[in-house]
Amino acid sequence: MSSRDHILNRINANKPELLTLPNIDASIFDAGLNVMAEFIKKVEVVGGNVLETTSNDAVISKVETIFPDAQIKYSTIAGTEAFNTLDLTTIKKSQDLEDLDILIIESDLAVAENGAVWVSDKQLPLRVLPFITKHLVLVVSKENVVPYMHQAYEKLSDTSGFGVFIAGPSKTADIEQSLVIGAHGALSLTIFVK
Amino acid sequence: MSHSQLASIFNKDEKKVDWHDKALWFVRHKRDKSVHEVKNWEELRNLGHGIKAHMLSNLDVYLKEFEANANKNGVEVHWAANAEEHNQIVLKILQENNAKKIVKSKSMLTEECHLNPYLEAEGLEVIDTDLGERIVQLAKEPPSHIVLPAIHKNRHEVDELFQEHLGTKPCDGDPQYLTGEARKHLRQKFIEADAALTGVNFAIAETGGFVVCTNEGNADMGAHLAPVHIACMGVEKIIPRQEHLGVFLRLLARSATGQPVTTYSSHFKKPADGKKMHIIIVDNGRSEQLSRPDFRASLHCIRCGACMNTCPIYRRSGGHSYDATIPGPIGSILSPGKDLKQYSTLPFASTLCGSCSDVCPVKIDIHAQLYKWRQIITKETPQPFIKKKSMEIMGSIFAKPSQFETVGKIARWSLRSLPKSMINSKPNAWGKARDLPLGPKESFDDWYKNREANKTKND
Ligand code: SF4
Numbered sequence: 001m002s003s004r005d006h007i008l009n010r011i012n013a014n015k016p017e018l019l020t021l022p023n024i025d026a027s028i029f030d031a032g033l034n035v036m037a038e039f040i041k042k043v044e045v046v047g048g049n050v051l052e053t054t055s056n057d058a059v060i061s062k063v064e065t066i067f068p069d070a071q072i073k074y075s076t077i078a079g080t081e082a083f084n085t086l087d088l089t090t091i092k093k094s095q096d097l098e099d100l101d102i103l104i105i106e107s108d109l110a111v112a113e114n115g116a117v118w119v120s121d122k123q124l125p126l127r128v129l130p131f132i133t134k135h136l137v138l139v140v141s142k143e144n145v146v147p148y149m150h151q152a153y154e155k156l157s158d159t160s161g162f163g164v165f166i167a168g169p170s171k172t173a174d175i176e177q178s179l180v181i182g183a184h185g186a187l188s189l190t191i192f193v194k
Numbered sequence: 195m196s197h198s199q200l201a202s203i204f205n206k207d208e209k210k211v212d213w214h215d216k217a218l219w220f221v222r223h224k225r226d227k228s229v230h231e232v233k234n235w236e237e238l239r240n241l242g243h244g245i246k247a248h249m250l251s252n253l254d255v256y257l258k259e260f261e262a263n264a265n266k267n268g269v270e271v272h273w274a275a276n277a278e279e280h281n282q283i284v285l286k287i288l289q290e291n292n293a294k295k296i297v298k299s300k301s302m303l304t305e306e307c308h309l310n311p312y313l314e315a316e317g318l319e320v321i322d323t324d325l326g327e328r329i330v331q332l333a334k335e336p337p338s339h340i341v342l343p344a345i346h347k348n349r350h351e352v353d354e355l356f357q358e359h360l361g362t363k364p365c366d367g368d369p370q371y372l373t374g375e376a377r378k379h380l381r382q383k384f385i386e387a388d389a390a391l392t393g394v395n396f397a398i399a400e401t402g403g404f405v406v407c408t409n410e411g412n413a414d415m416g417a418h419l420a421p422v423h424i425a426c427m428g429v430e431k432i433i434p435r436q437e438h439l440g441v442f443l444r445l446l447a448r449s450a451t452g453q454p455v456t457t458y459s460s461h462f463k464k465p466a467d468g469k470k471m472h473i474i475i476v477d478n479g480r481s482e483q484l485s486r487p488d489f490r491a492s493l494h495c496i497r498c499g500a501c502m503n504t505c506p507i508y509r510r511s512g513g514h515s516y517d518a519t520i521p522g523p524i525g526s527i528l529s530p531g532k533d534l535k536q537y538s539t540l541p542f543a544s545t546l547c548g549s550c551s552d553v554c555p556v557k558i559d560i561h562a563q564l565y566k567w568r569q570i571i572t573k574e575t576p577q578p579f580i581k582k583k584s585m586e587i588m589g590s591i592f593a594k595p596s597q598f599e600t601v602g603k604i605a606r607w608s609l610r611s612l613p614k615s616m617i618n619s620k621p622n623a624w625g626k627a628r629d630l631p632l633g634p635k636e637s638f639d640d641w642y643k644n645r646e647a648n649k650t651k652n653d
Contacts, residue, residue, distance in 0.1 A: 002273070003273045003274060003275040003279060003477075004273035006275055007257075007273055007275055007429065007475070007477045007481060008254045008257060008258065009254075010477070010481040010482075011253050011254040011257070011429065011481050011484060012254045013485075014481055014482070014484040014485035015250060015251055015252070015253055015254065015484055016250070016251050016487065016490065017251065018248075018251045018252055019244075019247050019248045019251040020248060021244070021245065021248040021434060022240070022241055022244035022245060022248070024241060024437060024438075024440065024441060026440075028233075028234050028237055029232070029233050029234050029237070029238065030233070031233040042454055045454065046453065046454065046455075046457065094418060094419050095385050095419060098381070098385060111455075113232075113444075113454060114444075114447075114453075114454035114455035115454065115455075116455050116459070120461075126418075127414075127418040127466055128414070128415070128418035128419055131411045131414045131415050131418065131458075132415065132419075148440070148444070149439070149440040149443055149444050149455075150437070150440040150441075152440065153436060153437045153439060153440045154437070156436070159401070159403060159436070159461045159463060160463070161267075161463050161464035161465075161466065162460070162461065162462055162463065162464070162466070163460075163461045164414070164458055164459065164460045164461065165443075165455065165458070165459040166457065166458060167453075167454070167455050167456070167457050167458075167459075168457050169457070170409065170410050170411040170457055170458075171409050171410070171457060172325045172326075172373060172409060172410050173342075173451075174324070174325040174326035174329065174342065174343070174344055174373075175325070175329075175344070175349050175352050175367075175369040175372055175373065176217075176347075176348055176349045176352075176367075176369060177217050177220070177221075177342070177345070178349075178369040180369050180370055180373040182373070182374070182377065183325060183373065183377065183409065183410035183411060183412070184323065184377060184380060184381070184384070184410045184411040184412045184415045185410065185411025185414065185415065185457070185458065186411070
């Protein structure tokens, strides 16, 4: 017998009688959040920054003032092609993105209760981009911020081939529990809400 | 060695024990603050428990559903009955892809299977990329905590390790500098890697996808750069539907560190163009644990570490004292199921205070299971002479109220009157590093009788 069948048979023989699957009633967790205020608070808790904006142009000019020394830059938001110093079509392997300073991506879903922002294959030409970049900038519309994870998954019928909730810059506290921002992923996270 | 023998090794460095105790209690505290912000947290725990209990009762069906969907997504699924088979499958995949350099993100399962030494013996380079895991890998030690692998090491020890292995400058243990150097060192490893290995936090039957949670971003750096991604999971990582992630992602990080969610919750479903994705589903004793009605709920565990952070024994004995991949309260109910004799002292490494069960996000009755293992162990494994005898004596004292009363009187008198040197003498383990309370003049029984008598007098 293959290991597969062996494992499945044993589980079938050893499992208890079928128990019912509980229903999730998301309304009982609803504390009536002020969604935007909570989102901004939680992004700060997880180590990110939130800025308000009105247009993609305003995002670009703000990014250029925050990171004046950035050399290698890439943005996927509409109408900002002039900002890019990188042509992804010439990138043969993800490893060549190692020196990317700034990446700007637009997201269509964010969560107030934990400051997480969703990005997926739909926005990412290459999956490693939001992790390998030194600084990550995300743009999200106010109407796309939902209160809790339950509502986020209602919207996420298709997570595409790869998708990730990002809450703040990468971090670690593995040396004596002291928090250090900037582990393997981005060193900073700036979120623009429009 | 027994748990208490190993604990006494950790206890030699009193300052370190104090730090360890306080640091973990602080994490427990952060967890409390974070969960109190969630409306109906207890209901969320009930859901976590209910979904996992249902999953176990239909596990074979969900595993098949998961496999079918993963295959449709272009992911290759493998099955391993035990650790050895798991390791062989990993090696085979690596050889087929001519992979020599492997980066690994945290996976307790690969620790359980002792994958690293197996691959190293085959001449492969395996690099743990979670900072804490890298620290213990350089120190040639196992992790001592499932979320905070290097919690037993202080900053100066890390400083020395990095000087020796990464050529860093002496920095008086500056965490910022050391983390920065580790980032540079591991960046190179990510760039060069031929294959990436990750664990799995949740595998979704409905979609065939799986979720990996990290704070450092190491799972993603590995998986998206290397041409091959191998994800290893125990059979119990399955959840039926994607919407259940809403429950578990809300529970996990808050329970683990008090964060509202981990920095990255990565949802892998299909390999990127031109890349390969493999999933290895591992039993290694889990189906056996499933057969034990009293203990099967231990398979609900989502590895948050909260039961360790809160445990008064774990905090003072350190993770290595459990001599098992999963330490702490949850480890103490999982390990005896694997080897009752080897782990026979673990269920006794508890005060049965129940704090673990109170914080567990999936409501495992951990302390009740510890108690049940004790019943089995005392019957099935030989107990130390002193323990056996003292239990017999206690039993006979408790059996007769008059005897109990007399012994109580003597004990109270002794605590009041004997010199400390005698009370805290060697045979009394309770007198180690602490003073016993002064014996009260009257017993509870006397106190109660007096009170009742006074009541009638006053009436
Ligand atoms: S037993 Fe519960 S508290 Fe302990 S690690 Fe597992 S899920 Fe967390």
